[in-house]
Amino acid sequence: MHDVSALPPEIEAWFAGRGWRVRQHQSEMLAAADAGQHALLVADTGAGKTLAGFLPTLADFAPSRLAGKKVPDGLHTLYVSPLKALGHDVQRNLMTPVEEIGLAIRIETRSGDTPSDRKARQRVRPPHVLLTTPESLSLLLSYPEAAELFGSLKRVVIDEVHAFATGKRGDLLALCLTRLQALAPDLQRAALSATVADPDAYRAWLAPWGDIDSVAMVEGEPGADPDVSILLPGEETGVPWSGHAAAWAVPQLYEEIQRHKTTLIFTNTRFLAEYIFQLLWDVNEAHLPIGIHHGSLAKEARRKVEGAMARGELRALVCTASLDLGVDWGDIDLVVQMGAPKGSSRLLQRIGRANHRLDLSSKALLVPGNRFEFLEAMAAADAVAAGQRDGEDFRPGGLDVLAQHVMGCACAGPFREEDLLAEIRSSLPYAWLDAAGLSRVLDFVATGGYALRAYDRFKRIVKGRDGFWRLTHPEQAARHRLNAGIIVDNEMIEVRFRNGRALGKVEENFAAQLSPGDTFRFAGTDLEVEQFRDLDLIVRASKSSAQIPSYTGLRLALTTHLADKVRDLIADRSQWGRLPDDVREWLEVQAWRSHLPVPGRLLIESFPHRGLAYTTYYTFEGWNANQSLGMLITRRMEDRGLGPLGFNATDYALAVWGLKPVEDPAALLSPDILTHEFVDWVQQSHLLRRAFREVAVISGLVERQHPGKKKTGKQVTFSTDLIYDVLRKYEPDHLLIEAAWADARARMTDVARVADVLDRAARQIDHVQLERISPLSVPVLSMIGRESLPAGSADDLLLEEAESLASAAMRVDRSEADDNA
Incomplete structure (x- = not known):
């Protein structure tokens, strides 16, 4: 217009x-x-x-x-x-x-x-x-x-x-x-x-x-093009093979802070924010005022830092996504992204924090942690330069959110069902809702559902003879307002032996994926899961080395758009002239020894290493999807007698190893893995219970607070686990079980992107049998040792460090040279 x-x-x-x-x-x-x-x-x-x-x-x-x-x-x-x-x-x-x-x-x-x-x-x-x-x-x-x-x-x-x-x-x-x-x-x-x-x-x-x-x-009117560059290490070190922290760049980063008025340093996790902040203070000989900001800090600490930035008192601030959005500090003249940006829109948003004026270029410096992240940084910078954006797709609205809204409407006053339906359907997320669907939600809010209707505490609204729905008691309004909300805290899980001795805590995102019998490495020890009890993960010492990757903290998701651009960059040799020599050589040796991953096809490599059989799947679907795929593939390998011993996932690849080689990867990637192994895994692990806890809290079925008292995470978990067990047994089609499954599929396992891998596998697999590790496999395999993940049944099965792996991958034997001459 x-x-x-x-x-x-x-x-x-x-x-x-x-x-x-x-x-x-x-x-x-x-x-x-x-x-x-x-x-x-x-x-x-x-x-x-x-x-x-x-x-x-x-x-x-x-x-x-x-x-x-x-x-x-x-x-x-x-x-x-x-x-x-x-x-x-x-x-x-x-x-x-x-x-x-x-x-x-x-x-x-x-x-x-x-x-x-x-x-x-x-x-x-x-x-x-x-x-x-x-x-x-x-x-x-x-x-x-x-x-x-x-x-x-x-x-x-x-x-x-x-x-x-x-x-x-x-x-x-x-x-x-x-x-x-x-x-x-x-x-x-x-x-x-x-x-x-x-x-x-x-x-x-x-x-x-x-x-x-x-x-x-x-x-909007177009602004000045952003000034985006990628930081490179010195020639003597080169671009690292693996790692995400980009700690190698801290001395150079400190020099950039000294050269600029105010620098905003973004990291992708709270752990990395703390880590980079500490490393900067270790080299801060000039005692420059450097601060930190992330969601785990107390409100007072965040406000103090925000005020100092607004007054121009800080030279640098290390932060997370807590400062992605809209905060206007005009003195920022450099934005740094530590590690990969994971999406062009996210990068564009962060770059915009610099200068905050349409007529001035926003200056940004990308600091990749490894070679794949260098390609990702280049792809993201290209997308920003081309004005290309990415983001999440819209999906149907959640039933738990709808139940909370219905309760809120009842708190405001009586309503007629047909009036509320017309109102709700006018929103895009709930345009699919019909009279039967709303009736089901109303019945849940009114009774808790068939299996819970005998309990008075779940009776929150009632339909009168006049056809209006209203609260069963005025006190229900106060309870609703005390507990309403969408954000449910991600709990930290205590890892304990059966005798009660605590080893430390892992994030629930990781613990929820484990089933009894799974093994993982934590605190330098190989552990086997016995059971998940309240917010405790009960373990015992494992007789074999760990199979499941360990906790590495929350990770931002690699967007599909950016993953596709990275794959396109690898496949387009005309772009390789823009790459540093060591990164270009990495891809050249990969193309010569094996294949390159190309759009529309799934590259899978199999090779022996230290007496075990390895298979690497280059999915480019993000860590969460690859983690889920690893869980599913190892279960299918177990059923086929291939003796899986472990796996490791990055945003770009999944490496799985076992006692016997994978001869036919297509059999491991048939679509029915999402109807059989997926359902079994989710039900046997804690994933569905965790998803149920969230939807039970959001829907108002389980309250987090009473007047003057807030429930602990363990109390909330205990309550939701009891209800979950009742519903699974007596009402498996309960509205909240359905909502929990939707969350488990969409958010916790990224099953849609797993399905994309299976679709590609059904169309075309490039399965390459190699005599030894390939260059492209080095980053995912080297992260095994970096994340304290043993890869077999004894110490001699631990993989070598990245440079040793790289030496094997990049070595050119005379016989190979003759064969390829």
């Missing part, structure tokens, strides 16, 4: 006074609002997206538009962001134009950190603009005064929409939007993002009833 509305003279004068011009996309956002349209704005970081989103609100309060009328009372605009910190940052930045223009707009924030007395006051006397999160908005809608509070609402602005629209928080927000639209029929919706890959999909998500024609597509 190109029609623009006249900017109120007060606002136009403010722009002129700052030496700014009103950008085209800002004018178009105002025009869309004046035309009564919803709008999606996709614009580069630094393009003034937030101001563009709020411009219609500022215009509504401009004296020239009010034309002598009284400033409107009541809530006018909601601003919804995925992060509490982003709301506070926007409040600071939004107050500047409001105060300088002289607009009578009251702006406040509301989140879990807001004092209870202010929350109560906001419901009675709301500000004109309220900055909040999806969870806090959902709670506001659960109060009886919601109809009065939101009846005056004119506009909802959703910032960084790409960060949460495709997940459960997006489901919750979509349901909140349907409720808001019912309370304020003329409500306009606006969404803002710098990194939307499929704008039409987001327009459909944003629009009532998925009507994308009602959503104006506004594209």
Whole structure:
């Protein structure tokens, strides 16, 4: 769209006074609002997206538009962001134009950190603009005064929409939007993002009833091209074969910090943030002020660091995704990505933190941890330069989120089933819902389901003779508000021997994949799983070496788009001239000795090593999918008598080893592995129990808090495990069992990407039998020793370090040279 509305003279004068011009996309956002349209704005970081989103609100309060009328009372605009910190940052930045223009707009924030007395006051006397999160908005809608509070609402602005629209928080927000639209029929919706890959999909998500024609597509003016470079080690060391921390770069990184005013250093995990932060302090001879920021730090510590950055007091800040979104610190002149970026949109978002101005290039430095990560960094930089974005696909809304929303609606007041159905179906995530589906959810909220209906504590709502659903007791509302939310903490699991001696803790993501009898290495010891009890993993010393890879912390997922670009880069020899000599030689020897992985085909290599049979699958589907595939393949190998001894996964490859060679990998990759071995694995492991705990908490079946008391993780787990066992036995088709299976398939195992591997295997497998390890196998095999993962039944079966493996892989024998001459 190109029609623009006249900017109120007060606002136009403010722009002129700052030496700014009103950008085209800002004018178009105002025009869309004046035309009564919803709008999606996709614009580069630094393009003034937030101001563009709020411009219609500022215009509504401009004296020239009010034309002598009284400033409107009541809530006018909601601003919804995925992060509490982003709301506070926007409040600071939004107050500047409001105060300088002289607009009578009251702006406040509301989140879990807001004092209870202010929350109560906001419901009675709301500000004109309220900055909040999806969870806090959902709670506001659960109060009886919601109809009065939101009846005056004119506009909802959703910032960084790409960060949460495709997940459960997006489901919750979509349901909140349907409720808001019912309370304020003329409500306009606006969404803002710098990194939307499929704008039409987001327009459909944003629009009532998925009507994308009602959503104006506004594209931002292009900004200066980012200045992205890749850091290389010295010639004497070369690009590392393996590892993710990129610790080799710390001395060079410190030099970059000294050369720049403020450097923001992104890592992909909290562990790496702490690790890199410590390494930087070890070399910080000049005692430069360097800080750290991640989600595990206390709120006070995070706020202290954020304040120091805003005041320009830090020279560098090491952080995680906690600072990916929208925080505007103008003094940052360098962004560093430690390790692989895992996605072009994520990288673009992080690069945008530098300079934060459309007319200046954002400077970024990528620091790959290994050779595959160098290719990934190059592919990501190419994607950013080409303006290519990636992201998660939309999927059907979760039943657990829907159950929470239904309960929230009941807290606000009685409702008719048919009215609620029409309202819910107007959102894209729940457009699939029919009368029978809603009836099933209502029955769950009313009784807990068939197997639980005898227990009064699960009776939360009831249908009256008048046809209206309402709360069974007023106290149910307080219980709901105390426990509602979408984010469920990922617990740390204590590893213990049966006698109670603790060895340490692993993340539940890892522990949930283990079944009794599985072996893994932890604290320098090979352990066998006996049972999972509450939040304890009970183990005993293993008589054989460990088979399952050990805990390595949360990992960001490699996007399909970026994985494809890495594979394309490997297959396109015309691009190899851009590579460092050692990386180019690595690929050249791979092509000469074996094959290269190419799009549409699955490369599988088999070779002997130290008396064992190894097979490497080059899937390029990400660590989570490869980890799941490793679990499934080793089970199938066991059934076929191949004696699997272990596996290791990276984002790009899966290496499996055993006593006997794999002659026919296609038999291990038939599609029925997802209907037989997959179901058995998920049911025997803790995966389904963990997924059930999350959906039970989100749906409100199990409460995390009582007035004045919060349940421990063990108490919540104990409660959900009891209910899970009852439902599995007496009601296996229960709504929450179905929801848990959906989560286990989608989030915990990435089964869709496993299916992509199987699809490729069905079309074309390139199975290469080698006499020894290939160059491309070195990174995945060398990580075995690096992650303390033994690979067989005795110490002599431990793989050599990366350079020893590389020497074997890259060696050219005279006989081979003659054969290939």
